[in-house]
Amino acid sequence: MSEAIQPSPVPFYTVLVIYLGIMAFIGWYASRKTKSLGDFFVLSGKAGVLVSGIAYFSTQFSMGTFLGTPGTIFGVGYAGMAISVPGAVFCMILPALLIGRKLVTLGHEYGFLTMADYLTDRYHSRSMSGVLGVMMLFFLIPMMGAQIIGAGVIVHVFTGLPEWVGVVGMGIIVILYCMSGGMKGAMMTDVIQGSLMMGTAVITFIVSVKMGGGFHNINSTLQSMNESYLTFPGANGYMPWAYYVSNIVLWSFFTMGQPHLFTKFFTMKDHKTMFKAILLGTGGMFLSATLIEWAGVNGIASIQNIEKADQIVPMILQRGLNPFLASLFIAGIVAAGMSTIDGILVTTTGAVTRDIYQKIVNKKATDDSVMKLSKVVTILIGLVVILFGVFQPGSIFEINLFAFSGMAVFVVPILFGMYWKRSTAWGAIASVAVGVAALLSFTLVPQLKELAHGFHALFPATILGAVTMVIVSRLTQAPPQETIDRHFKLLKKVSAR
Structure with missing residues (x-):
């Protein structure tokens, strides 16, 4: 018999409404400061160290990091931590060294706002805009859909309501602050969301260690249950060396192909800002990924007969903390999904309005008309993402991996x-x-x-x-x-x- 989570709707709703209200307020505030197309898409290249570092890693991390990955590790053991921890160390360093410094310079010199701006200019071909725009619609809408599915899972687990309620609610909030504030709204909320994510990772880890009776007791329990939990390639041989290497390269080197991460370099103020942001962002990613994934391992020793593996982190928080604190840090998981969606939504909107419409369909379109169109397109894409989340064509991990790999080419x-x-x-x-x-x-x-x-x-x-x-x-x-x-x-x- 599975150990079902008992819903705690009142604390959950109270915390979530306050949190989402803050996000909506930031979107409204950002809209008042957004005066141009450059502001909307890349903050006019004025982002500082704190905003750049936290926004990059919070956009990189997603529902998969806080739900799907710990859930997978729950069935694998310590070897499963190789899914993303090594890649988290390099996922900002490698792009910065190989392309970041050059993108900061090119963005400031030529006013690039999107990946398509760079590719179109470099290859002297407007066709690049169309190719990239179509690819982004095909792959990034599913990536946003994976995040919004996670919101539905959380709402269902903590309130007993249908998953579509969480999908629709999260979708509407993200649409509102991205539509109004663009990249400024997205990156301002990313700072709060990234900080909350780190707090969630730290608290979840501490609670998981306490629930398991300490490291020695946890490891002894894992050994008695299945020794492969403690060694490579893990339970069921999940992490052979080829797959281990693949994960390191996949989540570090190939982040350069992700438009929503690529564009972050155009937002940075200068090279010094970028290098400081790398240190901040890398530290945040390594700490968060290590602790939240380690919590998945610790959970093996204290929680058995779980209904769905993706519930392991919510169950640790709910069992180890009072309802209001548990709900607060569950909001950190919601933040992981929202921070990914907002960055992708603004970038995908840019693909439609600038890369396809302004550069191919209507070359005479003014920046002001594109700005207005961007708000409409943000709503339309957001509605498609909500429908994607309601129908759920696959698991969070499968959808996320498919989308990430597609753009990585x-x-x-x-x-x-x-x-x-x-x-x-x-x-x-x-x-x-x-x-x-x-x-x-x-x-x-x-x-x-x-x-x-x-x-x-x-x-x-x-x-x-x-x-x-x-x-x-x-x-x-x-x-x-x-x-x-x-x-x-x-x-x-x-x-x-």
């Missing part, structure tokens, strides 16, 4: 665009097409999956995409020399500093 045109002058627009577009096709093939076709030898499908997909980039670029016309000079001469100055 843009690592190839981004890196080649910065480091190889000969790369062309057709090469970039072909690399994305081949990368997505290979990703789906190596995921869905058993024979091809075996050829990956246990590595994630994104690995062979990226290799094939890179090879395609080189071949097609060699066969097609390079961008004008003026375009190459605009990018590489400026980047050469950056590298020399």
Whole structure:
């Protein structure tokens, strides 16, 4: 018989209403300070260390980090902590070293607001805007849907209400503050949400250790239950070396292909701000990921016969704290989903209004008209995300991984665009097409999956995409020399500093 969570609706509603009310107020306040398209999409490149560091890691972390991953680890043991902890250490460092410093400079020099702004300018092709815009709609709407599904799960667990209530409620709040305040509203709320996430990770870990009777007792219990909980590759051989390496690379190197994280570099004030933000953000990510995932391991020793593994963190908090404190830190999990949705929602809105509408459909559209359209598009995309969350086509982890992997193929045109002058627009577009096709093939076709030898499908997909980039670029016309000079001469100055 499963150990069901007993709903605590009054404390939960009280805390959640206050929390969501604060988020809505911030959106209203941000709207009063949002005066231009640059403010709406990238805060006009004025974000400081605290906002930049916390906003980056809070956007990177999601419902998967606080629900799906601990739930997976609950069935694996210590080896499961390799799912994201090593990647959390490098997921801000590697992008900053490889592309971050250059993006800060390019963004300030040429007024780039989105990933498509950079790719379109670098490859001297408006087609890049269309390709990226379509890809973002296809992959990022599911990513937002995964977060909103988590909100539904939490509301159902703590109140007994249907999951769609949580899905709709969270969706409406996020739409409101993103529609009104854009990136300013998103990043201001990210600071609160990121801080709350760290607090949730710390408290959940402490409570889990106390519930388990201390580290020695927890480890003794795990050993008596199943020794594989204490060793690699974990229970059921979940974490073989190839999958371990895949997770480190997936959650660190491939974050460069995520538009909502890529755009964060355009918001940063300068290079010094970026490097300080890296230290702050990396510390926050490592601390939060380590403790919340470790709590999933500790929970094995104290909570058995759980109904759904994704409930492990809510159960630890509810059993170890009074209802109001438990609800407060449960709001930290809601914050993880909201902070991911808001960054993606603003970025996806930019893909539709700037990358597709202003650059392809109506090239004469003014910034003011795009600003107004952005608010409407934010509502429409938000409604689609809510419907996605209501119908729930898959698990949080599966949807999140699918979306992240799909956008990750843009690592190839981004890196080649910065480091190889000969790369062309057709090469970039072909690399994305081949990368997505290979990703789906190596995921869905058993024979091809075996050829990956246990590595994630994104690995062979990226290799094939890179090879395609080189071949097609060699066969097609390079961008004008003026375009190459605009990018590489400026980047050469950056590298020399």
